[in-house]
Amino acid sequence: MPAFFPLRRPRVEQKARIEAFYKLESSTKPRVKDPSLEISEEGQRRLGGNILKLRDVNLSFGEKKILNDFSYDFNKGDRIGIVGRNGVGKSTFINILTGDQIIDSGNIEAGDTVVFGKYDQMGIPFLDENQSVLDFVKQRVESISGTSIAESPQEAMKMLKQFEFPRQRWSERVSMLSGGERRRLQLLAVLAKRPNFLILDEPTNDIDLDTLRALEGYLEEFKGVLVVVSHDRLFTDKVTNHLFVFEGQGVVKDYLGSLSDYAECLVEQEKNDEASSSGSGIVDSETKKASYKEDKEKRLERRNAVKKLKRELGKIEPAIDKLKSKVVELQAQIDKSANEGWTVLADLSQQVEKVEEEIEAKEVEWLDLAEALEKLEDEENVDAS
Known part of the structure; x- marks a missing residue:
């Protein structure tokens, strides 16, 4: 059985904190949302009918095949989780989506209205550590038309509230932030550009629970395309409902369902395979295996x-x-x-x-x-x- 779960052992302390957060969240009443902080339809970039089409895409690095005739049309509302072993090409795949990785053959067509936003473990660099938190966000906020509205801090303030930055921290220098706050600010900087095609590469690594909660709240209101690479099953289950399973050597399985659903299917398949192979005296075991598989x-x-x-x-x-x-x-x-x-x-x-x-x-x-x-x-x- 392909051993996809877990693909990489996250840091124990962080994993325990996140699991405790989800357990507490499920046992308490949902928090009352502040309507003023929700993302309105007008506050999101329009996404046209032609979003992103991949046709017969191939990519290899030497003998290692990443994609083999991969085709998919992204649709508005897609919430896709990318899973697979380390080294099978998940990060390379998202670089293909954004145009940062040249393919060997095939065709990729992105719609005119698509605006990518990518958050990865590298984050956004802080070029000026003495800059205030509010100024950092203001510089990265754009209106729907793409015109800078840095002269008007209302939108920046709204996002800082949405991501639970206390008002007294807005005037502080970036250098004074904790590690978790810096990651939260880097994430906010990506979202401030109002992407309608959002790519998150291991978003729960090295973030605090306030950031996790704020991110989930944002994604609940997000109407565009979401692609998530994560080893965090709880987070992936919550924000995606569709998987691309990278099995290696260019094979990508398209699975409708959650990561937990897929894991259960693999466990069930393994148990049944073991039961089939352990039976002694079965005359037509190969036929039964084929029938069961079908x-x-x-x-x-x-x-x-x-x-x-x-x-x-x-x-x-x-x-x-x-x-x-x-x-x-x-x-x-x-x-x-x-x-x-x-x-x-x-x-x-x-x-x-x-x-x-x-x-x-x-x-x-x-x-x-x-x-x-x-x-x-x-x-x-x-x-x-």
Whole structure:
């Protein structure tokens, strides 16, 4: 069985603190969020339909193959965890995504609206250790259009609050910060650029619990594409729902589900393989193994299909609600525009009709997905009985 979990032993003290944090968090009431600190739709960069496409990408370093004809289209809302043994090419892969690594062959196409943000273990260098915390953030804050708003500190202050920097620390020099605070400030500097394609490489290494909590809060509101490389199973489970499993020699498995789900599948597969190989006197063991493997693959495919359908259903429902709200707004405009003339009313009525058609199409899509989900769940129940 491929030994992916854990891939690297994190520092014991840090791992224990993070596990204790999650345990405490799960046993307490959720904290009340400050609406003023949440990321609004307007506060995030727009992400167009064409995000990032990889087609038949190949890369090798000598005899070591990193990618072998890898293809994938990134979609808005993707939350992908990158897992695999050390040295299989995870960090190289994210450098390919950002264009920092040249490929041997294939094609990579990034959309015009994509803005990458990458946070890794190196962090952002502090060129001026005497600079204040607030000034450091102000210099890195950009508006949606890309214009610097360093002259207006409101956005920088909002981010400092969001990442739990006490106000009395804003005027302090960067050199006075603790190690955990420096990492938090480096992370904040990446997010201040408002990326819509966020890449986090081992984000929980050497950070304090305040930073971990603030990062998770940010990611809850983040609407763009998220790619995470991490050995921290608890964090990966919480922020991703889709995996690229690097198995070595260019093989990348696309798995819909959490890291814990995948680990459980591997453990179950190992147990069944051991049970199959330990049976004595079985005449047709190879046939049974092949049959079991086929059944296992079908069950895994069905489980992934169920998760994918649930994920798609979860996206459609809020989309329908949003369209219905738009109809209400348009109808209110019609009421207010009763004296505006026929042309204005006709235009608004056409908009209402168009949105209602979109709602109907979404509802048909929802019904089709719900029926497909019900069928798959019935098949699972039959197999389990």
